[in-house]
Amino acid sequence: MKKCGEPASKTLLFCAARLQITHSLRCLLGHLQLLSHPRNLSDLPITSADDRKVSVCWSPQKWSRFHNIWLRDHCRCPQCFHSVTKQRLVNTFEIPPDIKPVHVHSTAEGLEVIWPTAATELHSSLYPWSWLRSNSYDPPIHPISQSSDKILWGSKIDKSPPTIAYEEAMGEDDRGLYKWLSLIDSFGFCFVTGVPPTPEATEGLSERIGFIRETQYGKFWEFTSDLAKGDTAYTTMALGAHTDNTYFTDPCGLQLFHLLSHTEGSGGATLLVDGFYVASIMKELHPELHSLLSSVPIPAHAAGEPTALYRPNPSSGYPVLGHDALTKELMQVRWNNDDRSVMSHLDPSSVEDWYKAIRTWHKLLTSHDSEYWIQLTPGTVLAVDNHRVLHGRSAFDGKRRVCGAYIGVDEYRSKFSVLREKFEHGLVSQPQQHGSDRHAETRSVWNSAL
Numbered sequence: 001m002k003k004c005g006e007p008a009s010k011t012l013l014f015c016a017a018r019l020q021i022t023h024s025l026r027c028l029l030g031h032l033q034l035l036s037h038p039r040n041l042s043d044l045p046i047t048s049a050d051d052r053k054v055s056v057c058w059s060p061q062k063w064s065r066f067h068n069i070w071l072r073d074h075c076r077c078p079q080c081f082h083s084v085t086k087q088r089l090v091n092t093f094e095i096p097p098d099i100k101p102v103h104v105h106s107t108a109e110g111l112e113v114i115w116p117t118a119a120t121e122l123h124s125s126l127y128p129w130s131w132l133r134s135n136s137y138d139p140p141i142h143p144i145s146q147s148s149d150k151i152l153w154g155s156k157i158d159k160s161p162p163t164i165a166y167e168e169a170m171g172e173d174d175r176g177l178y179k180w181l182s183l184i185d186s187f188g189f190c191f192v193t194g195v196p197p198t199p200e201a202t203e204g205l206s207e208r209i210g211f212i213r214e215t216q217y218g219k220f221w222e223f224t225s226d227l228a229k230g231d232t233a234y235t236t237m238a239l240g241a242h243t244d245n246t247y248f249t250d251p252c253g254l255q256l257f258h259l260l261s262h263t264e265g266s267g268g269a270t271l272l273v274d275g276f277y278v279a280s281i282m283k284e285l286h287p288e289l290h291s292l293l294s295s296v297p298i299p300a301h302a303a304g305e306p307t308a309l310y311r312p313n314p315s316s317g318y319p320v321l322g323h324d325a326l327t328k329e330l331m332q333v334r335w336n337n338d339d340r341s342v343m344s345h346l347d348p349s350s351v352e353d354w355y356k357a358i359r360t361w362h363k364l365l366t367s368h369d370s371e372y373w374i375q376l377t378p379g380t381v382l383a384v385d386n387h388r389v390l391h392g393r394s395a396f397d398g399k400r401r402v403c404g405a406y407i408g409v410d411e412y413r414s415k416f417s418v419l420r421e422k423f424e425h426g427l428v429s430q431p432q433q434h435g436s437d438r439h440a441e442t443r444s445v446w447n448s449a450l
């Protein structure tokens with residue numbers, strides 16, 4: 001450990017902190033110093049500490065500050081963070097609120113911080129540079145958003161809809177499964193072709209993604225137009241574009257459909273509409289109506305069965321367009337006008353505007369530019385992101401057998417994350433702590449999701 005007075009540039013900078021020079025000036029001085037001594041030219045960020053914060057200087061114009069208490073709380077050494085379970089071990093509430101480093105130091109591996117402890121020995125924390133940078137909050141340094149992979153679409157998607165072959169999706173090494181989920185993530189839906197037209201094969205395909213979510217319609221469901229479940233889905237009526245489960249607090253994330261057979265009749269084309277695409281048009285053309293759809297909660301119910309009465313919690317429901325509170329990004333579309341309950345909580349002054357908003361939304365949803373119609377045939381499974389893409393169908397006659405499944409949004413997202421980790425980033429091996437082979441390969445404690 002270097003002490004003040006040692007002839008290393010970074011140590012001099014650390015000493016400068018004690019002279020109350022501002023972080024920015026110190027940062028600039030540090031870089032000038034490095035430039036004037038090419039021998040020391042290094043890409044290591046320059047660090048300094050004061051009573052409350054540690055500053056990391058990425059470049060003369062760019063630095064991040066981290067509160068001492070925040071850094072100590074986020075130590076991921078084996079005593080502070082369980083490397084296998086990825087759970088916090090440090091007792092946050094035993095950290096002195098005014099804790100400050102004994103020493104900070106730039107190393108090739110990251111920022112090293114030496115902390116005082118209640119005992120005589122010191123505690124050393126090491127934070128990788130990339131981790132500090134991606135978790136910078138003062139100021140926030142935004143990484144390239146992964147959700148920017150989303151491709152919005154209208155009716156022209158019929159020229160080349162996202163499709164994968166059953167053999168590929170079922171492939172043993174999971175690469176095909178990853179491709180399938182990536183297509184669903186990008187487009188909000190994907191066809192799987194060449195699936196044996198049986199409930200068993202469809203159920204097997206669904207379970208590739210994760211646990212099937214059991215609901216009032218069953219686990220793996222199969223329906224004909226017999227009104228077996230007190231829902232219009234079980235009739236031959238046309239169904240407008242909607243998302244499922246608006247009456248749930250947590251609507252299912254994915255749904256899979258498979259038309260197994262259609263005999264003695266015709267009709268029953270499938271309709272898909274990209275809710276994110278329509279929302280983007282709404283935002284562009286009618287920002288004030290878009291904002292009503294994003295803020296007015298809509299109550300809903302599923303009450304066709306005497307033994308069940310589903311309503312979201314809170315019962316006032318959720319807006320049509322749900323956004324991430326932090327990034328303001330659109331996260332979820334909920335829309336089923338048929339399942340809507342009494343709008344008893346509307347602000348009297350916005351009743352007419354709200355009806356105007358849903359009328360405009362409906363008009364855009366049902367425009368030729370938005371609607372993608374497809375006649376499904378046995379052997380093709382349709383997987384839909386129920387938080388984004390609305391589905392519907394035209395009326396039909398004859399006998400139609402459809403089977404399918406719901407998969408919870410967390411289930412689907414977990415599988416997608418694991419596969420992305422596997423195929424995009426690779427797993428980082430961790431030293432063994434508990435001698436168990438089961439954890440021979442595991443994710444890093446610095447994984448961006450933790």
Ligand SMILES: [Zn+2]
Nearest residue numbers: 075077079080
């Ligand atoms: Zn620690």
